[in-house]
Amino acid sequence: MVDRHKARKMNDMNSATEEPCVILCMKWGTLYGPDYVNVLYAAVADNITIPFRFVCLTDDRTGLRPEVECFDIPPMDLGPDRFAFGGWPKLSVFARDLCGLKGRALFVDLDTIIVGDITPMVQMEGGVCLIREWRRFADYFRKWGVNGMTSIFAFTLGEQPQILQKFMDDPDYAFANYRSEQRWVTDTAHDMRFWPEGWVVSFKRNLLAPPLLNRVIPPKSPPPGARIVAFHGEPRPIHVVPDRGQRWGNWSRYGRGAVPFVRDYWLRYGGSDPA
Structure with missing residues (x-):
C-alpha cells in the first residue's frame, strides 16, 4: 500500500x-x-x-x-x-x-x-x-x-x-x-x-485452494508484488466480507465466512459491513 x-x-x-x-x-x-x-x-x-x-x-x-x-x-x-x-x-x-x-x-x-x-x-x-x-x-x-x-x-x-x-x-x-x-x-x-507476471492475480485461480481442498484450506493472501486482485465471476468481494460463517462460491470455488484481507480492505476504505 x-x-x-x-x-x-x-x-x-x-x-x-x-x-x-x-x-x-x-x-x-x-x-x-x-x-x-x-x-x-x-x-x-x-x-x-x-x-x-x-x-x-x-x-x-x-x-x-x-x-x-x-x-x-x-x-x-x-x-x-x-x-x-x-x-x-x-x-x-x-x-x-x-x-x-x-x-x-x-x-x-x-x-x-x-x-x-x-x-x-x-x-x-x-x-x-x-x-x-x-x-x-x-x-x-x-x-x-x-x-x-x-x-x-x-x-x-x-x-x-x-x-x-x-x-x-x-x-x-x-x-x-x-x-x-x-x-x-x-x-x-x-x-x-x-500485464507483467504477478501484477494482477485472480482470487479464484491463484488464491483459492483447488476444489475439495478449498473446504479445509482457506484462501491465501495476495503475494508480494501483486497490485490488484481480480474477482471475475463468483464469488464477488461482497460475498466474502461478512464474518458470519456464510457459504459462498459454488461447488468448485467454495468457501465460508470472511476472507480477512478482503474484509479489511472493504471496511478500511469505507464500505458498509454486510454482517
Missing part, C-alpha cells in the same frame, strides 16, 4: 505540471451498489502517486461520493438484453471522444481489490495493456489461444477508436461470433500487451 500522505504530497508537487491520468469504472444496473464505487475511489487514492481523476460511467449516481466524476454511459443502442450480457458496454470507453476526457486511462472493474501501487499500471507503455486470461481446467484439454481479459486495462483515451467502431458497424456479427467483449478487444486492439 502506498503511504497516503506521501502520495498526497507528490500529487501536490506534480499537479501544476503533470496532466492527471484517468481512472475509469463503470456501474449499471443493480448488481453493484454505490459502496463498490466509493471503496474503489478510496483505494485508488491510497495506492497511486501521480495526479488522477476518478471517473464513473453510470446510469445511477445515487450515493456516490463527491470526488467521483460521473458521466452517463455513452449510448450504444444495443437493447437491454445485449447491453447487460458480457460487458459489451465497456467498449464505449474506446470512443474517439469519451466525455472530453484525455490522456492515459486505467479501467478497473468494480469487483476488484487494489493491494499495491497502481502507478506503474497507468504508466505502462502499449496500445491496450490488459490481463492475459487465466486458464480454466478444461483449457488444458483443448487448443489454447491468446486472449485478454478486460477486468483491468490501460489505454490512451481516443487512440483505439477502431475497437468500438468495428463493433458498431456490425454488432450482429460480434454477438454471433464472440462470447464476450474481452475477446473482441483481443482481436481488434492495436499494440496489445499483457
Whole structure:
C-alpha cells in the first residue's frame, strides 16, 4: 500500500505540471451498489502517486461520493438484453471522444481489490495493456489461444477508436461470433500487451485452494508484488466480507465466512459491513 500522505504530497508537487491520468469504472444496473464505487475511489487514492481523476460511467449516481466524476454511459443502442450480457458496454470507453476526457486511462472493474501501487499500471507503455486470461481446467484439454481479459486495462483515451467502431458497424456479427467483449478487444486492439507476471492475480485461480481442498484450506493472501486482485465471476468481494460463517462460491470455488484481507480492505476504505 502506498503511504497516503506521501502520495498526497507528490500529487501536490506534480499537479501544476503533470496532466492527471484517468481512472475509469463503470456501474449499471443493480448488481453493484454505490459502496463498490466509493471503496474503489478510496483505494485508488491510497495506492497511486501521480495526479488522477476518478471517473464513473453510470446510469445511477445515487450515493456516490463527491470526488467521483460521473458521466452517463455513452449510448450504444444495443437493447437491454445485449447491453447487460458480457460487458459489451465497456467498449464505449474506446470512443474517439469519451466525455472530453484525455490522456492515459486505467479501467478497473468494480469487483476488484487494489493491494499495491497502481502507478506503474497507468504508466505502462502499449496500445491496450490488459490481463492475459487465466486458464480454466478444461483449457488444458483443448487448443489454447491468446486472449485478454478486460477486468483491468490501460489505454490512451481516443487512440483505439477502431475497437468500438468495428463493433458498431456490425454488432450482429460480434454477438454471433464472440462470447464476450474481452475477446473482441483481443482481436481488434492495436499494440496489445499483457500485464507483467504477478501484477494482477485472480482470487479464484491463484488464491483459492483447488476444489475439495478449498473446504479445509482457506484462501491465501495476495503475494508480494501483486497490485490488484481480480474477482471475475463468483464469488464477488461482497460475498466474502461478512464474518458470519456464510457459504459462498459454488461447488468448485467454495468457501465460508470472511476472507480477512478482503474484509479489511472493504471496511478500511469505507464500505458498509454486510454482517
